[in-house]
Amino acid sequence: MPIIGNLNFYDKPVILAPMEDVTDPSFRFMCKKFGADIMFTEFISSDGLIRDAKKCLKKLELFDYERPVGIQIYGHMPDAMEKAAILANEVNPDLLDINYGCPVKKIANRGAGSGMLRNLPLMKEITERVVKVSKVPVTAKTRLGWDSESINILEVARLLQDCGIVALTIHGRTRAQMYKGFANWEHITKVKNHPEIKIPIIGNGDINDGKSAALAFEKYGVDGIMIGRAAIGRPWIFRTVKHYLKNGTELPEPDVFERVQIAREHLQKSIEFKEGMRGIYEMRRHFVLYFKGIPNFRETKIKLLTANSYEEINALLDFIEENFGHLKFNDFKSE
Numbered sequence: 001m002p003i004i005g006n007l008n009f010y011d012k013p014v015i016l017a018p019m020e021d022v023t024d025p026s027f028r029f030m031c032k033k034f035g036a037d038i039m040f041t042e043f044i045s046s047d048g049l050i051r052d053a054k055k056c057l058k059k060l061e062l063f064d065y066e067r068p069v070g071i072q073i074y075g076h077m078p079d080a081m082e083k084a085a086i087l088a089n090e091v092n093p094d095l096l097d098i099n100y101g102c103p104v105k106k107i108a109n110r111g112a113g114s115g116m117l118r119n120l121p122l123m124k125e126i127t128e129r130v131v132k133v134s135k136v137p138v139t140a141k142t143r144l145g146w147d148s149e150s151i152n153i154l155e156v157a158r159l160l161q162d163c164g165i166v167a168l169t170i171h172g173r174t175r176a177q178m179y180k181g182f183a184n185w186e187h188i189t190k191v192k193n194h195p196e197i198k199i200p201i202i203g204n205g206d207i208n209d210g211k212s213a214a215l216a217f218e219k220y221g222v223d224g225i226m227i228g229r230a231a232i233g234r235p236w237i238f239r240t241v242k243h244y245l246k247n248g249t250e251l252p253e254p255d256v257f258e259r260v261q262i263a264r265e266h267l268q269k270s271i272e273f274k275e276g277m278r279g280i281y282e283m284r285r286h287f288v289l290y291f292k293g294i295p296n297f298r299e300t301k302i303k304l305l306t307a308n309s310y311e312e313i314n315a316l317l318d319f320i321e322e323n324f325g326h327l328k329f330n331d332f333k334s335e
């Protein structure tokens, strides 16, 4: 049974990846409902947090039902990271995660996120200081290396383990790859199987169904798996994957009727957690994905994307349920 920090999980935890502008409380609510075993907030800038930036503080909002849940922070300045770690601890997350993987230019080129893969002394200093001040276990998430010429994940894993990191998530791409190509799980498994590496290794990259999840555990031997993009517009991926891991069969994708119920609940939570009209605006991209591929849906989609009130959207969801609710996913998937 993997043990992550002081948390014991039943075998094979399936984890929701931290994703900026995605893993907010309403989305986490949906993923938890479908069985995500551990979840993470969007990354939070250490600078923003200590400057008291409203947007950053808002991201610290956690709810008891989502536990175990981790807060992820990033930054390139040891003082700011230490202070941010103290602030994050105040809301008592189950885990504090350090982002050493973000490939975005303005973050990585400043030396934060994946930029830290090119400055291991700084990574060491920041990790040690964060671990020292954190009352909750500290995890880290990183990539294989800066580029294919400088893959240093084994060295990084050793360093982070020595600093007191209790579990490491490895996204099987380099920074240079951004999100292109395929995740290379051979490197992940090398770290996992290295005799000096004792901490749980969470594998991440391209898991999008039960089969790829099972492969991660069976072939690559990781202690946990983390799912990112495949959960966007498909929070039920956690149900699908866990069903496969237990029974070895893929569940069918939800039919339209169920998608409407999921959209309704997500909308309610989005309105509950977000201020003003944001709860409605931010649901639009989820609607597009929830109802993607339904035949003859264009007109309804446009209405959904321009509706400006809860009542209007709810009426549209009623309409979808009545007119398309009989469709199974396979009826429209191949069109």
Ligand SMILES: Cc1cc2nc3c(=O)[nH]c(=O)nc-3n(C[C@H](O)[C@H](O)[C@H](O)COP(=O)(O)O)c2cc1C
Residues within 6 Å of the ligand: 017, 018, 019, 020, 021, 022, 042, 043, 072, 099, 101, 102, 141, 171, 204, 205, 206, 207, 226, 227, 228, 229, 230
């Ligand atoms: C929209 C988006 C936002 C992301 N934001 C974060 C983030 O805040 N912190 C982080 O560690 N990784 C972030 N990632 C990377 C994911 O956590 C994950 O490592 C990556 O998508 C690979 O996993 P996947 O193939 O399952 O998507 C983000 C990815 C996407 C697509």
